[in-house]
Amino acid sequence: MRSSKQRDAVLQVLRESCDHPTADMIFERVREQIPNISLGTVYRNLGQLKDEGFITIVESSDTKVHYEGNLTDHIHFLCKSCHNITDVFCETQVPTALTDMGLQVESAKTVYYGLCNSCR
Amino acid sequence: MRSSKQRDAVLQVLRESCDHPTADMIFERVREQIPNISLGTVYRNLGQLKDEGFITIVESSDTKVHYEGNLTDHIHFLCKSCHNITDVFCETQVPTALTDMGLQVESAKTVYYGLCNSCR
DNA sequence: TCCATAAGTAGTAATGATTACTGTTTACAC
DNA sequence: GTGTAAACAGTAATCATTACTACTTATGGA
Numbered sequence: 001m002r003s004s005k006q007r008d009a010v011l012q013v014l015r016e017s018c019d020h021p022t023a024d025m026i027f028e029r030v031r032e033q034i035p036n037i038s039l040g041t042v043y044r045n046l047g048q049l050k051d052e053g054f055i056t057i058v059e060s061s062d063t064k065v066h067y068e069g070n071l072t073d074h075i076h077f078l079c080k081s082c083h084n085i086t087d088v089f090c091e092t093q094v095p096t097a098l099t100d101m102g103l104q105v106e107s108a109k110t111v112y113y114g115l116c117n118s119c120r
Numbered sequence: 121m122r123s124s125k126q127r128d129a130v131l132q133v134l135r136e137s138c139d140h141p142t143a144d145m146i147f148e149r150v151r152e153q154i155p156n157i158s159l160g161t162v163y164r165n166l167g168q169l170k171d172e173g174f175i176t177i178v179e180s181s182d183t184k185v186h187y188e189g190n191l192t193d194h195i196h197f198l199c200k201s202c203h204n205i206t207d208v209f210c211e212t213q214v215p216t217a218l219t220d221m222g223l224q225v226e227s228a229k230t231v232y233y234g235l236c237n238s239c240r
Numbered sequence: 241t242c243c244a245t246a247a248g249t250a251g252t253a254a255t256g257a258t259t260a261c262t263g264t265t266t267a268c269a270c
Numbered sequence: 271g272t273g274t275a276a277a278c279a280g281t282a283a284t285c286a287t288t289a290c291t292a293c294t295t296a297t298g299g300a
Contacts, residue, residue: 001247002246002247002248002295002296002297003296003297004247004248004249004295004296006248006249007248022286023286023287024286036249036250036251037249037250038249038250038251038252039250039251039287040249040250040251040252040287040288040289041248041249041250043286043287043288044248044249044288045248047288059179059229063257063258063285063286064286064287065286065287075215077218077221077223077225079223080226086221086223088215088217088218088221088223089217090215090217090218091215092215094232095195095208095210095211095212097208097209097210098197098208098210098232101197101206101208101237102236102237102240103197103199103206103208103232103234103235103236103237104234104235104236104240105197105232105233105234106200106233106234106235107232107233107234108230108231108232108233109179109230109231109233110228110229110230110231111228111229111230112214112218112223112225112227112228113225113226113227113228113229114223114224114225114226114227115223115224115226116222116223116224117221117222117223120222120224121276122266122267122268122275122276122277123267123268124266124267124276124277124278126277126278127277142257143257143258144257156279156280157278157279158278158279158280158281159258159279159280160258160259160260160278160279160280160281161277161278161279163257163258163259164259164277164278165277167259183256183257183286183287184256184257184258185257185258
């Protein structure tokens with residue numbers, strides 16, 4: 001992968017974002033630095049950064065794909081009322097049932113659903 | 121929700137499916153019973169069945185939405201080579217960090233990624 | 241330093257899964 | 271039975287994402 005200021009900007013924006021932005025949200029934020037960047041460029045770089053393991057995808061309640069630049073081990077809580085995604089940093093362990101079945105686990109994604117503190 | 125043979129057929133097909141079919145896969149299977157059912161009807165009923173809690177959505181590696189009729193508590197393993205989804209039935213526990221943060225958990229979805237037995 | 245070349249880009253067109261719309265049919269309560 | 275609102279088939283529209291094209295740029299070797 002060759003270096004490009006567009007890809008650097010996409011990654012930087014994603015790492016600075018506390019929310020879990022969609023491609024078009026990232027597009028708008030990157031445009032503040034690179035006004036003529038193309039939406040296709042954002043999509044292409046998000047795909048490459050994902051393939052290379054620099055970013056991940058987060059499950060959400062809408063149809064758009066949400067991205068995440070924070071790779072530290074954590075899980076997500078999705079409020080079914082306000083649809084906000086909360087990061088929860090805690091230890092998790094892989095059930096032995098998986099390795100018993102011959103499945104070689106490399107990573108995991110866990111999402112909990114319910115009502116958040118302010119929606120209760 | 122009023123009863124309809126189309127919705128009954130969609131739910132029956134999904135409960136009989138061992139894989140995790142997409143809307144168009146379900147459409148093809150339901151067509152064997154109801155040849156002139158509309159794809160829009162399948163989508164509408166899948167949405168209703170999801171809203172009413174009869175079925176759930178499974179994360180997958182493609183862009184289409186995959187559905188699941190098996191509501192017994194289980195997790196999923198997604199092979200990054202063959203992209204097959206394996207059901208793993210085992211106990212899971214909710215980390216205390218969530219309730220400590222005031223998050224009221226109602227359900228959970230966990231996906232593990234890696235290589236399955238035959239792809240290793 | 242200067243090319244060669246292949247990866248990357250901007251802008252735009254195309255794709256395709258999903259949703260919306262419209263006139264007709266059907267379940268169900270009275 | 272009849273009214274009515276939900277559900278339907280068929281089709282059109284939406285819109286997030288991907289593909290395409292001509293141009294630009296990073297990078298490695300001469």
